[in-house]
């Protein structure tokens with residue numbers, strides 16, 4: 001039998017993206033304007049998942065915080081609070097701004113289907129605190145209740161607006177449909193199959209150990225300092241074999 005080229009391409013893609021090919025296509029972002037979504041019920045009864053990330057650490061995408069997600073030590077949290085304290089003690093606004101950029105941020109995730117695209121299967125939608133509180137508000141409002149219920153739940157119209165002005169954030173407005181509806185019309189998709197295929201959301205992210213995070217922070221700090229002082233050989237250090245936070249912090253402060 002001839003080799004299946006499409007399958008080979010998918011395998012190569014999955015390999016290049018660290019076997020996350022499939023899960024990446026699960027992540028969903030809204031597009032400009034209106035779209036209708038249905039949030040799916042999860043087996044544990046909580047379809048609004050909360051995760052903690054650090055952003056602005058070099059070119060890394062959001063880094064899962066070991067402390068806030070898993071109760072382990074987090075070198076970035078430690079570094080950021082030390083930097084913040086330093087900023088407060090010295091009334092140094094730059095220092096405080098840099099610290100704030102590294103503070104942990106919450107993101108929220110829910111399994112959804114996009115109306116009109118049910119055949120694409122379950123997607124995972126990522127949203128911020130305002131949308132999170134709005135959704136909880138609807139669930140707690142007796143006029144709506146459990147919006148995820150497959151029989152009596154409610155679709156939600158999501159308006160996404162990306163402002164043209166630089167530095168302003170995209171805005172998400174959520175409005176439940178006036179009438180409840182079933183999750184799946186038999187003609188469109190198999191409801192049980194859909195619910196069965198909801199991914200474990202935590203598995204969409206790389207879990208990072210304290211050591212992983214330390215290495216990422218070290219890389220970030222040494223590239224920060226060496227790019228600012230690239231003429232000096234002495235700035236090309238590595239903090240990998242040191243005690244970590246304290247030393248990295250001192251170097252960061254001395255070099256910036």
Ligand SMILES: [Zn+2]
Nearest residue numbers: 065067074077
């Ligand atoms: Zn952290």
